[in-house]
Amino acid sequence: MTMDELTLEFIAQHVKALPKPTPLSTLATKLRKLDIRIKKPELESALEELVRRHQVFCHPPHRGGRNATPCYFGSSAVEYLKDKLLHQQFNAKPTWTEASLRGSVPKAYVKFLDEAVGDLLHAKDLFQWRKRNSVYFSIQPPQPTEFITQAQKDSLQRLLAGINSYRQKPLDLTTLLEFLDGKEGISSPPPANLLDQDLTEELLVRWYGQDLPQREGLRSMPIPWTWQRYRQWCQERGVLPNPDRFHQLLEGMAARSHIALIPHDSPRDLSAEETSVLRRNFEGRLNYYWTLLS
Numbered sequence: 001m002t003m004d005e006l007t008l009e010f011i012a013q014h015v016k017a018l019p020k021p022t023p024l025s026t027l028a029t030k031l032r033k034l035d036i037r038i039k040k041p042e043l044e045s046a047l048e049e050l051v052r053r054h055q056v057f058c059h060p061p062h063r064g065g066r067n068a069t070p071c072y073f074g075s076s077a078v079e080y081l082k083d084k085l086l087h088q089q090f091n092a093k094p095t096w097t098e099a100s101l102r103g104s105v106p107k108a109y110v111k112f113l114d115e116a117v118g119d120l121l122h123a124k125d126l127f128q129w130r131k132r133n134s135v136y137f138s139i140q141p142p143q144p145t146e147f148i149t150q151a152q153k154d155s156l157q158r159l160l161a162g163i164n165s166y167r168q169k170p171l172d173l174t175t176l177l178e179f180l181d182g183k184e185g186i187s188s189p190p191p192a193n194l195l196d197q198d199l200t201e202e203l204l205v206r207w208y209g210q211d212l213p214q215r216e217g218l219r220s221m222p223i224p225w226t227w228q229r230y231r232q233w234c235q236e237r238g239v240l241p242n243p244d245r246f247h248q249l250l251e252g253m254a255a256r257s258h259i260a261l262i263p264h265d266s267p268r269d270l271s272a273e274e275t276s277v278l279r280r281n282f283e284g285r286l287n288y289y290w291t292l293l294s
Helices: 003-016 024-033 040-052 077-092 098-104 107-122 150-164 173-180 201-215 223-237 243-255 272-276
Strands: 057-059 071-073 095-097 127-131 134-138 259-263 287-292
Touching (some): 003 024, 003 040, 024 040, 057 077, 077 098, 077 107, 077 201, 098 107, 098 134, 107 127, 150 173, 201 223, 201 243, 201 287, 223 243, 223 287, 243 259, 243 287
Antiparallel strands (some): 057 071, 095 134, 127 134, 259 287
């Protein structure tokens, strides 16, 4: 391998390690700090060669304007957007309308959104449905009763009123809807031996570090993001996530000033799914973020 090839490989590895697409000028500065002094035209040529080899990928500029320069990253714009959607947008908010999702994507990446969403739908990482005049996307399939209108629920309520006059134990509408959604056993607690008992503070801190680049400079981590990591980890091990253990570990670290627990400013904006994995502090506010202090 020639020196030129060594330099190309070094640049490729450095780009692949970047947390987000980075402009040419910023990349040159980062390389200089590593004592790799390459003039801008040479670096630009090197990146073009690496793009040609599909070792790095060219992304649209972060900003518009005449002097805007492309960015570079270790995966394609579509793959980057797919990862951003799953681990940021849909991790923080499980369900989006098509319009709100499109509005949440950086302008430079809107043109890649349809392909990214199409790939995620094909892989069943996302689910799509239409309700009234809106298209919805979610990381979970819709509940069957999502498609029951309020008028239909009112009709069911009237039907139940007649049926309950002949039932020994009246049936309420909520229970009926849960049955239609396949949740007839929803109120039964899981067996204790299926609940995870192995979660550690070290794992929580590791997941915090893995998700931190996605926060793009912010150090506060949404608790639902960490819960999602925990849930996937439990699923791989064939156990159920243990919310008590999860929150006891977070609260224990907070009590030792190892982390800070931060309430959400607008809890009304949170989805029911997000709220279900959160705990209230002594003031009755929902802790939504946690930040590593030491």
